[in-house]
Amino acid sequence: MDMTSRAGKEARVAMEIAIDDFNAKTSQNVTLYARNSKGSLFEAIHEATYLIDRRKVEAILGLYTMEEVLSIGEIGSKSQVPTFSLLDSIPQRTLDRFPFLFQASPSQFGQMKAFVAIMKSFQWNRFTFVYEDINSASTEFIQHLMETIKESSIQMNNMVKLSPLASSSSLLEELERINMEQCRVFLVHASLETSVRLFQDAKTMGMMDIGYVWITTNVITDLLHTVNSSTFSMMEGVVGIGSFFADTNSWFLDFSTKFQKRFKVEQPEEENSMPAIFALQAYDATWIAALALTKKNISGKNLLDVISSLSLNGSTGEVHFINRKSTASKRYRIINVIGKYYRELGFWSEGLGFSQVTNDRATYQTSLQNMGHIFWPGRPLHTPRGWAIPSSVSPLRVGVPTMAVFKKFVEVKYDHTHHNFTYGGYTIEVFKETLTRLPYHLPYKFIPFNGSYDSLVKQVYLKNFDAVVGDVSVISRRYQYAEFTHPYTETGLMMVVPVITHHEQWLFVKPFTLGMWALTIVVYIYNGFVLWLIERKHSPELQGSALNQAGILLCLSFTRLFSLNGDQLDNNLTRMVTVAWLFVAIIVGQCYTASLTSMLTIRRLAPKVADYETLKHANAVVGYGRGAHVSSYLVDVLGFKDENLRSFTSPEEYAYALRNKEIAAVFLEAPFTKLFLAKYCTSFIVAATFGEGGFAFVLPKGSYMVTDFTKALLNVSESGTLQHIEKRMLGSEHCVDMDSMQDEYGRLGLTNFWSLFILTGSTSTIALVIHVVITIRSRLRW
Structure with missing residues (x-):
């Protein structure tokens, strides 16, 4: 291993302690040969060959880089010497290629789930990934990151690749470029050296101030105990995800005491002598290797079978191999850099969540916000929102169709006074409302497009537009050019x-309202009564028994009107009543006929x-x-x-x-x-x-905005705002076919005939009063 690195220095001391402990507890005599590769692949190959050929070693430990794994894994497999790598991200295809190669450190890819949990805790949905292309293991990390966020609603806004040899000016250019974007959440996966330079330049540019969020992976977090106070001051507000190990039990305290004594002697140049995850993983790997060698001598089994069957309750938890990989870690530390050091916020466990203790399931929380106050860059009072509005951001170019048939959905007009286009309609209003529900500001400008809808969608593919808003339907063939949000219409x-037309059985009663029918009957009976009362003395057919008189009265009310003429009436009062009654009856009858005719035309429609x-x-x-x-x-x-x-x-x-x-x-x-x-x-x-x-917004293929817009649209719909916009923009359309009809379904009511009923009613009443007065006067004379 490279014993000039902090990981290598810790690992060597931990291995020496592990050999001493193993020999003391098992009465064995296992010998450790340490060789320093000094970070050189050539040196590592030379030393490994020497150990196998000259020292006749039975196992090889170390290999922190992928290049070492590939080269020395091949040497070990050819010599049938088990090779234990402390690199935690060896691809399975590499292990399949070299049968004597083992990944002795648990995979840390599970920290990506912890990262997603942190993002969800604060409702951030986009981040920029900043990584250093240290070796080919970075590719594995990116693949796992992409797979993890694919299962969530989190989107990667951008990916920034850093070179280990990048100059300060190069780092500043990269930072300036990502600072021009809206996203303010950054995930950093780089070596400690590169990360320190990155944060130093970020602080110079004001990117370690209020509004920014920086999250580091274990590659950085696991080494924070080695940096000085000035570096911590520069990184204040950073949240780190680190490898988990129990540092409060009696075993660790005993190990830490022995480690610090030896480390101070062997590495006097190091300021901090506390052991970290590198020491613990090396300790466990050494125990596994030594145990496998002694078990083989005892049992006579094949060495590979012995290693695969081993299980050890090590310093980092239970250690055993599945497909020659140490079981993956499912628990991680969450730290926060404050002032001149950092504090541990708590832990994240897969399937459980966040907690400040590790042995009580009842304390787990789904959100990191429940773990206490976090100091973000600039120490703001509130949690950063994860995005900002850069002054140089370009507005979204939104294409709008000008050929829309239904202008209430989208209408483009040219304003000759101001020499510009105006845009209106239901789809435009829904788009504007959706923008207010996005978790970031999105400036835009509408651009008119005169052409077919297929051509309009294709403009997004040709990058002439960044989006399309209008009455654009979601159909399968258009997906070759763009993507669609969730439909916002039926x-x-x-x-x-x-x-x-298809008519109802009782349609003939519908021309009049119930009140109209009732008043008509009452008026007709009243008029009939007046005629009967005045004419009964002069007409023998209007006389008889009380029952006979009642029948005659009803008959007179509905039939005599049309059978009696002026010659049959002996009294001028009844002639006056009849004229008024007949006038009203003709008008009401004609209106009834017209209304019924209209209803027979339009009621009960069928295709x-x-x-x-x-x-x-x-x-x-x-x-x-x-x-x-x-x-x-x-x-x-x-x-x-x-x-x-x-x-x-x-x-x-x-x-x-x-x-x-x-x-x-x-x-x-x-x-x-x-x-x-x-x-x-x-x-x-x-x-x-x-x-x-249905209709939907059109966005470029693979755009992170598809998910954001869909979520915002659903929010607009579920809040009832979409229905309100629809009612306001589309609900004012009136049926032009019904303009000539009255009241509901064209029915005629009292309001239409009040004057006529007053005319006939008052005429009959006046005649009745005169008749009564004349009758009384004649009786008084008698």
Whole structure:
């Protein structure tokens, strides 16, 4: 191993202690030969060959880099000498290639799940990944990171690759570039040396101030105990994910005492002599190797079988091999750099969450926020929001279709006064509302586009637009050019046709309201009573028993009006009543007839054509909206002939063509159908519905904004805001077919005939009063 590095220095001392402890406890005589590769692959190969050929060693330990693993793993396998690597990220394909190679350190890839848990704790959904291309092991780390975030809602905003030999000016350029973006959460995976330079330049640029979030992986965090106070001051506010080990039990305290004594003697140049994860992992690996060699001598088994069957309760937990890999770690430390050192916030355990203790399941929390106050860069009072608005950010170029048929959905107008375009409509309002629900600010500018909708979507693929907003349908073939958010309208393609009428059994009573019928009957009976009372002395047929008189009265109320004429009436009062009554009856009757006729025309609508197959076989002409994808659907899916299709540019054109039988049906997306039928509610009806994806926003393929927009759209919908916008923007459409009709369903009520009923009622009442006065006076004279 490289004994000039801190990891190598700790590992060597820990191995020496492990050999002493092992020999003392097992009465064995295991010898450790240490060789310093000084960070040189050539030196490592030379020393490994020497140990195997000259020293006849039975096992090799060390190998902290992937290059050493590949080279010395091959040497060990050819010589059939078990080689234990302390690198924690050896690909399985490499282990399969070299049968005597073992990964003795547990994999730390599980820390990516801890990182996602931290992101979710503070509702950050994007981060920038800054990593150093130290060796080929970095590739494995990136793969695991991508797999982990794929299973969550977290998105990688950018990836910044650092070179170990990068100059300060190069680091500053990279920092300046990522600082121009909105994302303010950074995950750093680099060597300690490079990381120190990175944070130093970040502090110079003001990127260690309020609003920034820096999270480090174990590559950095596990070495923080070795840095000086000035470095801690520069890194203040950093949150680190580190390898877990129990540092409070009696074994560790005893080991730490022995380690520090020996380490101070062997490495006097090091300021901090506390052991860390490197020492503990090396200690456990040495025990496993020594135990395997002695077990082999005892049992006579194949050495590889012996190693695979071993299980050890080591300093970092239970150690055993699965497919020649030490079992992966599922617990990590979470630290926070404050002032001149760092404090341990707690731990994260897979499947459990965050806790400040490790032996009580009841204390685990799902959020890091519950673990106490965290000091972020700049020591803000509140948690950083994870994004900011850089002054140099370019606005999102949003394409908007100008050929929209239904202007209430999207309308583009040119303002001749200010010489610019104005944009309105339902889709524009939904887009603006969605932007307010995004977890970051997104400046934008609308750009008009005059062309087909397929061409509009393709502009995103050609990078002429960054997004598209409008009445754009989600269909499969467009996915080759872009991606879509969750639809924000109803889905489906509908066939709209003219209606035929179907009438109700009791439709004849519907022209009048209940009140109207009641008053009509009362007035008719009252008028009949007045006629009967005045005329009974002069007409023998109006006399008789009380029962007979009641029947005559009812009959007179509803029949005599139309059978009596002026010659049959003997009294001028009854003639006056009859004239007024007849005038009102004629008007009311004519209105009833007109209303019933209208209802017989529009009530109980049914489609004139029930299915598209009928239209297709009849070679009928059908319509669709200009520029829409519907034409290709009609031809490719439903099988209509191209020459039987007509395009239109407005709802009025649809209605005119349908009424004049220029087309037999029109095919509209569900949102358009709803608006069209709201306007022409009695003339047309939906006959069939076909699968279609609804309207959605269009974004570039692979864009992180797809998830953000979809989540924001769902928030707009679930909060009820989408329904409010729909009601405000689309709910004002009135049915033009109903303009000539009165009240609900065209029914006539009391308000329509008050004056007529007052006329006939007052006439009859005046006649009745005069008749009563005349009768009283004549009796008094008598």
